[in-house]
Amino acid sequence: MSIFLQSYSTLKKEYLPETFAISSSAEIEVALEEASAAFIPFAKKTFIERAEFLEAIAEAIMNCGDTLLQIAQEETALPLARLTGERGRTCTQLNLYAKLLREGNWCDAVIDTAMPDRQPLPRADLRRILQPIGPVLVFGASNFPFAYSTAGGDTASALAAGCPVIVKAHESHLGTNAMVAEAVKKAAEKTHMPKGVFATLIGTGPVLGQQLAMDERIKAIGFTGSYKAGMALYTTATQKRKTPIPVYAEMSSINPVVLLPQTLAEKTSVIATALAGSISLGVGQFCTSPGLLFAIDDEAAKTFAQELVNGLKVVAPATMLNPTICHTFYKDKASLANSENIQVLFDGDNEEENYKAAPALMQTTAAHFMLSPALQKEVFGPCSLLVLCKDMNEMQAAIASIEGQLTGSIYGNESELKTNEKLVDSLQQTVGRIIFNNVPTGVEVCNAIVHGGPYPATTDARTTSVGPEAIRRFARPICYQDCPDALLPLYLRNHNEAGIVRLVNGEFTKADIVS
């Protein structure tokens, strides 16, 4: 058995020289024990202290400089410009949670003061606040080596909530992981966080991942990756452990795009160009890549299909993230192409041996789509399926048959949208984010974002993995009844030292409690 792992570079077509020792049982035990011991001290840090930690992580990541970008590029084959942008987004996320902590309102502080003279029974003093749930296990995504990996959204939001984090290093960017993990550790030391607040462990996914997920010291899991791996964790977390825990797994999504006929006819070229760009963006390696297009089978759709093919034809094959993703793309694409009633409108050059992929576009009928659940399987990469519907009723039925998705897009003018309200409602019920007259790729990091959605897009549609709301995933409410003021969490004490907004006896206020 190998005792170390290496990242494979699809750019260089070879294993990179640096070796990463597989974590030993002793190292795994230390990480779990230290995370567990760090929990209460870390939970008791003030929001400001945790904000300083997050800001220090962002700073430490920037301090890694170009070396980090270069390592990431070798390991992921993503362009430097994209990686530079993603690094910026990662720091933006860290700073967003830091800002949330500095404001302090995220913790939902609620106070109902005692009513000793109430009849027939007095009311106790009751105070509620969100508290961290314990050590969190994070599995990063291959397609976002910064923003959804070691110090990405899951890690940032879990640390912000007050939970120690153990990251299972992604096997395809071990060097990036090591450097970012080092930055997090430096930031933890610099800001005097408890030992064990962050650790990264190395091992093969199904073995190490399952071992960690089974451990009772882990209290929640954040995961971004395949449906299969996500559901394996979900089964472990909900059924195999002594204590079930929440799993926030973002898995597969084919992001349907609905093209209403009038708008498609009026804006054929604009839409085709936008979709060609969205389908091929990042070699289709986005969780919001549009894998399913719906149109009425009319002349405009024919023109659209041709223009979309023309747009995809000019896209040069580009290197994918890792060999597994590349081989799986070719296999899944071939399987789709060879399915019954599937017409291949375009399929770019096969450059599997170079780990490169070009876009592909297939076509089927709505009638067939509705009979074939397999057509809803994600083909991760630049491949999309155009579903032609014979009329709006059939389109409505086809949309209603779609499984849960991260996003759903609809192109239509206001009168078309109003006429097809039922269809819009159906689409909305299926997704976490509904987009009007635009492509699904591009996830804004802002207050209103939802990056999540009904199963099988995720295992928990009640949450988002991007934006400030993500912090709630790693917290639970605790109520303190008649707790002496000095023993209350800082943010529930009579003196509102942090000046946060609290719901006091039904009114939002920053005022102190006069006892």
Add this chain to the structure above:
Amino acid sequence: MSIFLQSYSTLKKEYLPETFAISSSAEIEVALEEASAAFIPFAKKTFIERAEFLEAIAEAIMNCGDTLLQIAQEETALPLARLTGERGRTCTQLNLYAKLLREGNWCDAVIDTAMPDRQPLPRADLRRILQPIGPVLVFGASNFPFAYSTAGGDTASALAAGCPVIVKAHESHLGTNAMVAEAVKKAAEKTHMPKGVFATLIGTGPVLGQQLAMDERIKAIGFTGSYKAGMALYTTATQKRKTPIPVYAEMSSINPVVLLPQTLAEKTSVIATALAGSISLGVGQFCTSPGLLFAIDDEAAKTFAQELVNGLKVVAPATMLNPTICHTFYKDKASLANSENIQVLFDGDNEEENYKAAPALMQTTAAHFMLSPALQKEVFGPCSLLVLCKDMNEMQAAIASIEGQLTGSIYGNESELKTNEKLVDSLQQTVGRIIFNNVPTGVEVCNAIVHGGPYPATTDARTTSVGPEAIRRFARPICYQDCPDALLPLYLRNHNEAGIVRLVNGEFTKADIVS
């Protein structure tokens, strides 16, 4: 096979005459199909319209008058005064959610307006709001025939969120269920709610319950009852269905009470009296009944035990809710009494044949408690276990070994509590509500309440089943990107017609959006 069910009266020791037909397959299908069809229309009702519905339910329940109380008394053996109070609490809950809807802020409306000129990329208009998740299946509790049954907290919060509800009627209060269900239906008609917004179905728990839980049209489950039944539903919901769904199961809790030595010595009698009352309250049939007491093995503890026994001795045996609960109580109590190293300090008269129970108090050592997970099994009824610890270190270790609970109480003065901070932290991590110097029974319906807690007390510690926060269990966030104003949910439109508080570009405001 029987085609009808009857409630058994433990007061009369006979089946009550009224028969309730087991729901046919056709009736079950109609309920599911109508709930499914009602979902979108109900979700689109304004908050005010839903508030009127909830208020009308409360009114219709009150209009049932004394007949409802009498039926409930026959079916549950609960005293009229208690039932009168519980009916009031049920209406309070309905009106609390109505108030929440009228205020409107619960929906977490967040708006980030478009920034078309932003560099390097423009920002879309993004708006997020909580939306109902779909038809909810509710299983009521036997011990709260009003407040946690047909129109109880789960139903009220699910309806408030905009979810149609199907209630699996509790077999031990079928008449109460029928009358309350009729009241809900009248209220739905009166306030023009869509057909199918509420239904109740009758059948034996494991059969009908599992059938409904398996149905893909059900999108969440609210449950209050035994660990076994709750976990059967959890397994179905997370592993057996095509689409996993959230289950909010409130199951078992033994509600530890920690007695710090100085305070116990100073207030021996006061604490013994309070606990005697709390243990025997409602024949111990409360989810917050104190089943576990921790004290240091000193003179004060001996006096306390004796005084507690004296307090329990004078409690007359009282009738339990139903035969199963009564027989299970006697069985579980005997099993505890016959366990190794358990000393029976007091066991009241056996009146099992009359379905009556008297309090019992047992004692063991912390060393033994920590070695015997079986001692953490809930004995539902008026029975408590005193655990004597040889010192504070052992008490700390014993507390740390306790499974998840709804509540944990601690008696101690401020200096004792500060000295034993680690113990307080341990207890807090184990519970949903931590109570200082009081008994756990009595759950206030208020903003700050948390009635929930870590597994196995519930299957989802991130929530509460009492209080306004309970509404969030049945909602999920949806984000609207560049949605035409007229198609947005009312509460996200530019004109803030409902005057709710929204987070607009990072600031809380009731202002309109000027586009």
